[in-house]
Amino acid sequence: MTAGAIWVLLTIIAELSFTSLNIFGDAASEQGEFIDDAFVLLMLLAIPILTFVITMIGYVFFKFRAKGDELEDSAPTRTHTKWVGFWLIWTTVLCLVVIVHPGYTGLLEIRQTSAEEPDLTVNVTGRRWQWMYEYEGRGVQLLMKDDTLVLPNHSLIRFNITAEDQDVIHSFWIPAFRMKIDAVPGLTTYMDVNTTEIGHFNDDVNFRVQCAELCGKDHSLMFTRVEVVEPAEFEQWITNR
Amino acid sequence: MPLVRGAIYAVIGFVIGAGISLGITSITGEDSTEPLIVLGYVFAVIGWLMGVGMWRTWGRGWFGKPTENNPGGGWERYIRFNTDHKVIGIQYVVIFVVVFLLAGLLAMLIRVELADAGQNVMTSTNFNTTMSLHGIMMIAVAVAIMMGGFANYVLPLIIGAEDVAFPRVNALSFWVVPPVVVLLLLSPLFGGFDTGWTAYPPLATQTPIGGLLFELAFLTFGISSILGGLNFIATIITQRAPGMTWGRLPIFAWAVLAASVISLTATQWVAYGMLMIIFERIFNMVFFSPPGGNALLYEHVFWFYSHPAVYIMILPAFGAELEIISHFARKPLFAYRWVVRAFGLIVFLSFLVWAHHLFTSGMGDELHGPFMVLTELISIPTGIVFLSALGTLWRSKIRLKVPLLFAVGVVFNFTIGGLTGIFLADVATDIALQDTYFVVAHFHYTIMGGEIFGAFAAGYYWFPKITGRMYNETLGRIHFALMFIFFNITFLAMFIPGTVGMNRRIAEYPPEFEFMNLVTTIASIGLGLAFVPWVYNMLNSWIRGPKAPDNPWDAKTLEWQTSSPPPLENFEEMPTVTGDAYGYGDESVVHSVFGRRKGSAHPPVPAEGD
């Protein structure tokens, strides 16, 4: 009884403090918003399990200690069919819930736009230790490490990603969009994002393309600044280049 | 001196191998350096093994000559080819404790570099080598400390055997480990390697010679694991004491059996992966590098081993944890049969989830669903282990000794490790979290918080049996408190930068993440210091601790029913098992009776009655 009350109390406190604490900034893509929601949901489901274990450990240490150095045995309970059954059922149910949502719903949400016509296609090539971009059909290329990758807001953007042939694996990651995919020599991968927020690297470091797969010496410095602007501004930028 | 002889033979072997290789490459006209190292190394290992005593105790027999097998002797027996499983267990523990401390120092270096955003003490190349070396050394510790170390020492005892099924193979699996350690420690002198322990090609085929040494080391270590797994399986099947039915087998033995199945059947994959990289380097064969090769192929092969391998680490730790909880709670292990089933299911599923490491690799999207589902299903059998631990503690009479503290530490830490695993198994969240510090925090919670805490539980628990002396309880508690607190601060703090956009394996990072990194660095120094009382306690108690009784914990399993430390071949009189090992509070269950002479036919054994 007491243990149960402690557990409920702990859980409420932990859930409330977690929800009041907005750990991430806003995601800047539809995919990213789904991912953040999924993260929060998993956290809300995980907290009661953690508080349960904490309560149990605290409670048994407090309640079921042997006095002094006495060597008395406990009652020889070996198993308890009802508890085992109950345990199997709740773990299975929770597991299935998570598989369906955010599991399968996530699969339906993310990487499911490949049949749609993107508003903008950017071809990305990684090589040690920089990224290079080509705005497909727009006649713009970004070949310098200092260039800023400018992208339009409220658009479906497709990145086709590869690495140079004699190079190594990199990973194309834009933390603000929460999405990443490897850049593999000899293979072209793709990543779609629907942008939802404007932003600039200077205000939020998550607006960057960061290489996320170890690629040798300057791996940590292999990033590009990203700026998301309104579509009209974007068109203007393209014409100016 | 077998060690000196081994070293000399190794040098001679190297010269022979290198000579042959030079001869061949001078004809074919290829680049000679790397082939020379590989062939020289192969011969050096053979020379080393023969020199440390394999020739005398085993090799001579191949030519019909008498072998000398002298498993006894004083401290010298620890530094030569010795077939006693207790000696081998101690050899493993000692060598991997040293590796653990060295790799821990590397971790301190990493944390100092990461204390702030810019470059501090290392160039990025040195950082990469430090980080990679830390990773592979700790992985080796994690794979071998429970299986090679404690399982070797305890398994034959706990099942009532005189030794493992193949004692000489057992010695062989240990004696290929020193070359692994030497190669890894030499690698920084040869340019190091900047691939991480995962060594993805094409990067791995382009590293300096230090990378080749790493690949050879991993391959050699694989051989040790395979032989060890084979040996334990054979031992458990054939060497159990009469009456030790499957239903009476202590849970630690079940855990070792489960982990051994993985060692025996999964390790080949990583060995092939390494071999193919080596072939790519020395024969210019193309497996993984375009054009012609496929980089994703390696990732599949690598994780086909390296995911199951995490269960080689954690299963024996679970076994030790449950064993200790039952004996210190003085209550039968709760839901024993379900735990055995859960171990079986974990082994089975562990082979079917490897591609959860590849969700962002560019493999076909249609593989995401199945691997997500299978990975999440593992949480069901894993939950059983928690049920058993908590169920055993419930309404028990807990004796709060250091081994129990560490065992319960495993329960707590692994809860966090396992729960965060779900975030990584979910495709959506993993696309964001892959290759960030979230993953680093996750696997430190599972491996360090789970397995290494379990290894410390095991270390304190079996210390009196292994050394014949008691450790100091107060120092042990201080060690536990410091390690538990600083471990949790260090790695809880790591989840946060990972979640908000800091990727792993980087020497420099955006200044926005500085605060949490500083917290981690400070806590990690505390974590490092936590091992000082432990090292002191272990050394001091081993040398002049009070003599330990045979059975200081009043535990029922067989290793406690013989002297501390046990004699050669373990028991003066051989045990006959008459009931399970967890009959606390139940007078009718007697685990074992002694009085059978060695080699004598055993009396009729009562049938299993539980």
Ligand code: HEM
């Ligand atoms: C409940 C069980 C577990 C689940 C669901 C789980 C899930 C995962 C997943 C999906 C990843 C891939 C993350 C990524 O790279 O994006 C991962 C990484 C990892 N896990 Fe676990 N895991 C579990 C338990 C364990 C255990 C028991 C260990 C070791 C004892 C472990 C060690 C690791 C390691 C070493 C990595 C990272 C490897 C690397 O990239 O260097 N995990 N885990």
Ligand SMILES: [Cu+2]
């Ligand atoms: Cu990189």
Ligand SMILES: [Cu+2]
């Ligand atoms: Cu895995």
